[in-house]
Amino acid sequence: MASIQVRNKPETRVCTCHHYRGMEFLLAGLNLETRTRLEQLIGRQKILQRGQKLFMAGEISDSLYLINSGSFKAFTDLDNGEEQITGFHFADDVLGFDGLEDEQHTYTVEALETSGICRLPLSALDELSGSDPKLYQRLLKKISRQIGNKHMTIIMLGRMNAEQRLAQFFLKLSSVMEECGCVSDRINLSMSRYDIANYLSLALETVCRLLSRFQNSGLLKVDNRRVQLLDREGLRHILRQDDEKMPPTVARDLVLP
Amino acid sequence: MASIQVRNKPETRVCTCHHYRGMEFLLAGLNLETRTRLEQLIGRQKILQRGQKLFMAGEISDSLYLINSGSFKAFTDLDNGEEQITGFHFADDVLGFDGLEDEQHTYTVEALETSGICRLPLSALDELSGSDPKLYQRLLKKISRQIGNKHMTIIMLGRMNAEQRLAQFFLKLSSVMEECGCVSDRINLSMSRYDIANYLSLALETVCRLLSRFQNSGLLKVDNRRVQLLDREGLRHILRQDDEKMPPTVARDLVLP
DNA sequence: CGATGTATTGAACTCGATCAAACAGTGTGG
DNA sequence: CCACACTGTTTGATCGAGTTCAATACATCG
Numbered sequence: 001m002a003s004i005q006v007r008n009k010p011e012t013r014v015c016t017c018h019h020y021r022g023m024e025f026l027l028a029g030l031n032l033e034t035r036t037r038l039e040q041l042i043g044r045q046k047i048l049q050r051g052q053k054l055f056m057a058g059e060i061s062d063s064l065y066l067i068n069s070g071s072f073k074a075f076t077d078l079d080n081g082e083e084q085i086t087g088f089h090f091a092d093d094v095l096g097f098d099g100l101e102d103e104q105h106t107y108t109v110e111a112l113e114t115s116g117i118c119r120l121p122l123s124a125l126d127e128l129s130g131s132d133p134k135l136y137q138r139l140l141k142k143i144s145r146q147i148g149n150k151h152m153t154i155i156m157l158g159r160m161n162a163e164q165r166l167a168q169f170f171l172k173l174s175s176v177m178e179e180c181g182c183v184s185d186r187i188n189l190s191m192s193r194y195d196i197a198n199y200l201s202l203a204l205e206t207v208c209r210l211l212s213r214f215q216n217s218g219l220l221k222v223d224n225r226r227v228q229l230l231d232r233e234g235l236r237h238i239l240r241q242d243d244e245k246m247p248p249t250v251a252r253d254l255v256l257p
Numbered sequence: 258m259a260s261i262q263v264r265n266k267p268e269t270r271v272c273t274c275h276h277y278r279g280m281e282f283l284l285a286g287l288n289l290e291t292r293t294r295l296e297q298l299i300g301r302q303k304i305l306q307r308g309q310k311l312f313m314a315g316e317i318s319d320s321l322y323l324i325n326s327g328s329f330k331a332f333t334d335l336d337n338g339e340e341q342i343t344g345f346h347f348a349d350d351v352l353g354f355d356g357l358e359d360e361q362h363t364y365t366v367e368a369l370e371t372s373g374i375c376r377l378p379l380s381a382l383d384e385l386s387g388s389d390p391k392l393y394q395r396l397l398k399k400i401s402r403q404i405g406n407k408h409m410t411i412i413m414l415g416r417m418n419a420e421q422r423l424a425q426f427f428l429k430l431s432s433v434m435e436e437c438g439c440v441s442d443r444i445n446l447s448m449s450r451y452d453i454a455n456y457l458s459l460a461l462e463t464v465c466r467l468l469s470r471f472q473n474s475g476l477l478k479v480d481n482r483r484v485q486l487l488d489r490e491g492l493r494h495i496l497r498q499d500d501e502k503m504p505p506t507v508a509r510d511l512v513l514p
Numbered sequence: 515c516g517a518t519g520t521a522t523t524g525a526a527c528t529c530g531a532t533c534a535a536a537c538a539g540t541g542t543g544g
Numbered sequence: 545c546c547a548c549a550c551t552g553t554t555t556g557a558t559c560g561a562g563t564t565c566a567a568t569a570c571a572t573c574g
Contacts, residue, residue: 076412079497084412098408100401106408129390133383136393143400144357150407151355151363155333155341157414158458162530193553201415203531208554224539224553240336419562450521460563465522481521481571 025092026066026120026138034132041124042066048111054095056108061099063119064139067091070115071190073199076107085199087149088112088191091180094142112190157201160239165200166210167238170220174229185232189225282349283323283395291389298381299323305368311352313365318356320376321396324348327372328447330456333364342456344406345369345448348437351399369447414458417496422457423467424495427477431486442489446482 027035045068048054054065057077071090075083086107089095095117099105129136156165170187177184189196197204211222219235221228229235284292302325305311311322314334328347332340343364346352352374356362386393413422427444434441446453454461468479476492478485486492 076408078412078416082416084415086408086411097397097401098404101398101405106405126390126394129393130387133386136386136397137383140354140393140396140400141358143397143404144354146404147355147400147407148358148363150404150411151333151343153411154343154407154414155335157411158341159335159339192551204552205532205554206530209530212554461520462522462564463562466562469522 025142026135030132030134034128034135037131038120038124038128038135041127042118042120045116045118048115048117050111050113052111054109054111054117055105057105059099059105061096061103061105062123063121064094064096064125065109066118066120067093067095068116068118071112072109072115073112073191073195074107074109075198083108083198085195087153088199090176094139094146097143097146112195162200162202162206162210163213163238164241165202166196166207166214167219167235169196169200170227170229171232171235171239174232185229187227187229189227282399283392287389287391291385291392294388295377295381295385295392298384299375299377302373302375305372305374307368307370309368311366311368311374312362314362316356316362318353318360318362319380320378321351321353321382322366323375323377324350324352325373325375328369329366329372330369330448330452331364331366332455340365340455342452344410345456347433351396351403354400354403369452419457419459419463419467420470421496421498422459423453423464423471424476424492426453426457427484427486428489428492428496431489442486444484444486446484 027038030038048070054072055061067089069091071088072093072095073085074087074089074095075085077083089109095109096105098107100122125135125139156168160168173187174184177187191199193204193207197207200207211220214220215222217234219229219231219238221230284295287295305327311329312318324346326348328345329350329352330342331344331346331352332342334340346366352366353362355364357379382392382396413425417425430444431441434444448456450461450464454464457464468477471477472479474491476486476488478487
């Protein structure tokens with residue numbers, strides 16, 4: 001859902017860097033025969049440069065893609081020529097679930113920076129599903145997670161104000177970095193302000209203004225695309241803010257100015 | 258994504274009414290052995306009354322559910338005690354994909370009217386996946402469709418104004434009725450104004466106002482929960498409206514490389 | 515019938531969009 | 545090296561769609 005850019009690779013980054021990185025979740029625990037065959041079917045990773053597309057809406061969908069490194073944005077082209085970004089994706093994410101029903105992709109996926117992916121042909125799944133049922137179970141779990149992420153996005157769009165959206169965006173980003181083994185308080189954004197605004201369904205200007213406001217409040221420090229989180233608890237507090245409006249508990253006068 | 262209520266069952270309704278209705282998509286084309294075993298594992302359908310919950314967020318997820326009839330809302334409970342409806346579901350939908358990753362449901366599903374569902378234990382899938390790979394493929398397709406629907410919801414929340422959201426809501430509802438073999442221009446809403454507003458992320462009052470406006474424009478006729486679509490083309494036109502703002506289409510080609 | 519939840523309509527306010535203008539970083543060619 | 549263009553970012557001023565608050569009507573059911 002969120003992505004990070006690793007311009008200056010931090011030392012803490014644990015990058016296995018073999019071409020199956022994004023797939024360990026799939027391979028682990030499979031029986032050796034299945035695993036070997038699967039590795040054959042997948043082959044080496046492919047490198048995409050910033051701006052290159054992994055697949056486009058409308059193209060035939062015959063594979064899943066496993067992100068080894070880098071980051072991507074997934075978006076739909078709208079009737080009016082604009083795009084709507086529906087998610088950011090990063091290492092260990094699986095892409096391509098969208099096109100299974102009528103065998104063509106429903107959105108476009110584009111690299112935000114130099115990124116590595118492995119391709120897993122759907123035919124391979126059919127071939128292997130018999131020999132190890134775990135394979136499909138794993139995939140279902142990955143998909144399940146994506147559905148969960150979409151839910152979060154829906155709630156974000158439906159209930160959160162601009163401040164909360166941006167706060168949540170950075171917190172999510174931070175937790176993603178943590179999962180990757182990177183330092184999680186210094187983030188190099190791989191996406192532009194435009195991308196962030198588009199994803200959060202805000203005006204670009206609103207994102208800028210909020211960044212300034214957050215910086216003035218001491219929540220974070222912004223330097224172009226380098227963002228340093230200074231007060232994550234403060235960001236979390238913003239997310240909980242409408243609770244305060246809510247409970248007619250007791251001493252309201254103490255809280256409000 | 259949308260649901261209909263069948264209070265006065267119209268004659269055009271083709272209801273097979275055996276307890277596997279929601280499952281035909283799964284069963285069709287499977288080999289006989291698998292099919293028979295699967296039917297055994299599923300058993301008879303269960304009836305839920307309005308307000309009853311199919312499952313709740315946090316509960317252990319060990320099954321998928323296939324809707325035979327009726328309609329449901331799926332929602333997440335928010336910190337502040339409110340709920341966010343993330344989708345409506347109706348006959349032939351499959352529910353329960355959300356909880357696969359950490360084996361507990363991420364949202365609650367509640368019947369909007371008397372509804373029938375079949376339960377498909379996940380263990381059954383494991384048992385059968387070896388004997389017929391089609392089974393998992395079918396499920397993946399259903400999930401894929403749900404992801405597609407969520408995408409639409411995200412775009413709806415992100416890009417559409419109130420008018421467009423409601424117009425799209427009714428058009429979707431109409432197409433759902435069509436799929437069910439019902440008359441598609443007379444809709445009996447199974448959900449309240451509150452539910453609609455919540456799902457569309459609008460204030461309840463806004464939904465009311467728009468209903469009045471749509472009625473005054475001759476787009477539809479509202480009588481409490483009975484809605485008759487009078488001008489579907491008009492509704493579609495509302496969806497396309499921001500195109501008109503957009504293209505000063507004259508010398509656009511000069512800009513492009 | 516009254517009572518309680520549901521729906522409609524009006525008036526005022528607010529958050530974020532839009533319009534506008536300036537500024538910063540990056541590359542290109544003279 | 546600087547001037548230029550180009551893209552991405554920041555900040556200010558204004559405006560409007562939709563929310564919120566409030567009051568009223570409707571419906572459903574004991």
